[in-house]
Amino acid sequence: MSKVLEIKNLSVSFHTYAGEVKAVRDVSFELDRKETLAIVGESGCGKTVTAKAILRLLKTPPAEIKKESQILFDGEEVTKMDKKRLLSYRGQDVSMIFQDPMTSLNPTMTVGAQIMEALEIHKKMKKKEAEAEAIRLLKLVNMPNAKERIKQYPHELSGGMRQRVMIAIALSCNPKVLLADEPTTALDVTIQAQIIDLLSELKEEFDTSIILVTHDLGVVANFADRIQVMYAGKIVETGLKEEIFYKPHHPYTWALLNSIPSLDKESKEELYSLGGTPPDLILPLVGCPFASRCDYAMEICREQAPETTILSDNHKVACWLQHPEAPRVERPILSGGANRG
Amino acid sequence: MAKDTLFEIKELKKYFQVGKDKTLKAVDGINLEIKKGETLGLVGESGCGKTTCGRTILGIYPATDGQVIYKGHDVHKLSGKEVLKFKKDCQVIFQDPYASLDPRMTIGEIIGEGMDVHFDYSEEERHERINNLLRTVGLNAEHAARFPHELSGGQRQRIGIARALAVEPEFIMADEPISALDVSIQAQIVNLLIKLQREMGLTFLFISHDLSMVKHISDRVGVMYLGVMVELASNEKLYGRPLHPYTQALISAIPVADPDMEASRERIKLSGEVPSPINPPAGCRFVNRCAYAMDICHKEIPEYREVEDEHFVACHLYNE
Numbered sequence: 157m158s159k160v161l162e163i164k165n166l167s168v169s170f171h172t173y174a175g176e177v178k179a180v181r182d183v184s185f186e187l188d189r190k191e192t193l194a195i196v197g198e199s200g201c202g203k204t205v206t207a208k209a210i211l212r213l214l215k216t217p218p219a220e221i222k223k224e225s226q227i228l229f230d231g232e233e234v235t236k237m238d239k240k241r242l243l244s245y246r247g248q249d250v251s252m253i254f255q256d257p258m259t260s261l262n263p264t265m266t267v268g269a270q271i272m273e274a275l276e277i278h279k280k281m282k283k284k285e286a287e288a289e290a291i292r293l294l295k296l297v298n299m300p301n302a303k304e305r306i307k308q309y310p311h312e313l314s315g316g317m318r319q320r321v322m323i324a325i326a327l328s329c330n331p332k333v334l335l336a337d338e339p340t341t342a343l344d345v346t347i348q349a350q351i352i353d354l355l356s357e358l359k360e361e362f363d364t365s366i367i368l369v370t371h372d373l374g375v376v377a378n379f380a381d382r383i384q385v386m387y388a389g390k391i392v393e394t395g396l397k398e399e400i401f402y403k404p405h406h407p408y409t410w411a412l413l414n415s416i417p418s419l420d421k422e423s424k425e426e427l428y429s430l431g432g433t434p435p436d437l438i439l440p441l442v443g444c445p446f447a448s449r450c451d452y453a454m455e456i457c458r459e460q461a462p463e464t465t466i467l468s469d470n471h472k473v474a475c476w477l478q479h480p481e482a483p484r485v486e487r488p489i490l491s492g493g494a495n496r497g
Numbered sequence: 498m499a500k501d502t503l504f505e506i507k508e509l510k511k512y513f514q515v516g517k518d519k520t521l522k523a524v525d526g527i528n529l530e531i532k533k534g535e536t537l538g539l540v541g542e543s544g545c546g547k548t549t550c551g552r553t554i555l556g557i558y559p560a561t562d563g564q565v566i567y568k569g570h571d572v573h574k575l576s577g578k579e580v581l582k583f584k585k586d587c588q589v590i591f592q593d594p595y596a597s598l599d600p601r602m603t604i605g606e607i608i609g610e611g612m613d614v615h616f617d618y619s620e621e622e623r624h625e626r627i628n629n630l631l632r633t634v635g636l637n638a639e640h641a642a643r644f645p646h647e648l649s650g651g652q653r654q655r656i657g658i659a660r661a662l663a664v665e666p667e668f669i670m671a672d673e674p675i676s677a678l679d680v681s682i683q684a685q686i687v688n689l690l691i692k693l694q695r696e697m698g699l700t701f702l703f704i705s706h707d708l709s710m711v712k713h714i715s716d717r718v719g720v721m722y723l724g725v726m727v728e729l730a731s732n733e734k735l736y737g738r739p740l741h742p743y744t745q746a747l748i749s750a751i752p753v754a755d756p757d758m759e760a761s762r763e764r765i766k767l768s769g770e771v772p773s774p775i776n777p778p779a780g781c782r783f784v785n786r787c788a789y790a791m792d793i794c795h796k797e798i799p800e801y802r803e804v805e806d807e808h809f810v811a812c813h814l815y816n817e
Binding site for chain 1: 542543544649650679680681682683684685687688691706707708709710712713714736746747748750751752753754755756757758759760764766767771
């Protein structure tokens, strides 16, 4: 079996005073071994919630993973794991790199202690052994002066170094799947390039599968194998990286690609920007969630949710424009983003 | 001082005392001109001193040494009345729209606060003006009664812009105004800033670490490294033919949203991180990360000079 993760009909809701917020709506996808899948979308589209649901990190209540949802890790049902199994699953089977390295490390513990904690719990290492392993891990993630660094506290490190510590913790138990939630958003471009290179190297070395959650298509172009575009809790388009960049079919994917400022663009020219805001997830969704912001919306888009059209083995899109009776619409060619194919 | 110069900054220094015998040289001798009506972009990695530089220019921090001349007057030597006028003329848009708006004030109060200090509007005029400003930044009059927590990040940043515009400034320093926002919202805010500049003839100092956005919005761009300016040129020159090895590395690190181009592109890798500004390297500050470092770079600080017309660089590679 080559699928390491299978997500079927995942729905996640949050129960709030204002009502039920349906953050993720009936999402299904798979992750192959050694594959890098990128989940792309705006804030609030459900990409982080999807990642956290895979690790069962959402607090219940207010969160609720709906009954019909299935999350299979190597065939094992994650939603039915007991507490003990969950502890070994988190960290050892699947681990996560969080978005903000400034706030996701414990400020009262040395970074060494934070890396050793995982080793002592999961690998039952003795303190000495764990310390040596922590130093090895920090060297692995290209941390200068690893021996001294383990005695330092997070506030003594720069953002890039803290993110390296996060990666070291995530890798400490050789997980089969790594969930990286916006691992480079808080970092400078030069450091971002270093971290992405590091993740690529580690992927080759340990055969880890990676799910990369991001809103930055630029990072994805370099690193991902497959891309999945989410909008309002649903997957609107998914395909190989080349298919998404060169043959995108969903108007939302077009909008995302067009809004990237390109270096060969005339300066001060108006950038493409998507008007409106994503729909309120408390309200029931009728029709296509993107219809209110879509330039090509037809009557049916507001009434009925689009079916998924299969364009190739990997490339799927949920849009009424694919219907044989729909008008033929080409992607608007703007000077921004990647325009080819 | 040339007629079209708004700010002239000479040998500006800002040191912070950290601990007993340690000095953090956040800004260490910057020479800069900001021309009327232009957008000057300031880029560099975190901790390079770009925000400190901007804040010292505006007199938010007292300068350790050097001068900031605004329309013929030294900003750091203004009298009480002049300071008030200067603060009206020069406004700031802050980085974090979540932290820079008072959560206990309504949007109307936030925008109106500056007006009350600088203008003498009647209640009606004030109300009218707030509504106009909200419309200018793409919101509605009904937003005036709301609180910041009811708005999204992009909307809050628009409030930050409206607050700056409320006192009719000439100059706005935008300190990473878009880095906390989504890509699609970033485009909206940048479009708004460009439009406002065209309509009102504003001068911008745009501080950011996002090089592609800076290219888009700026007329001239300065690159800072460890408290010093390493290169400054027009936008076309800086991105078309960067001279300083650091600028070259920065530009090559910008991710391109095109898989084939990414695969074929050669990237200049910068190893290591920025050294501590408490104890910067002797000679050129970039020397320990530079691929072209020569003997002289370890010993002598390169002079910041104009090597081509309007193209300044501080690097020993371009000595005659």
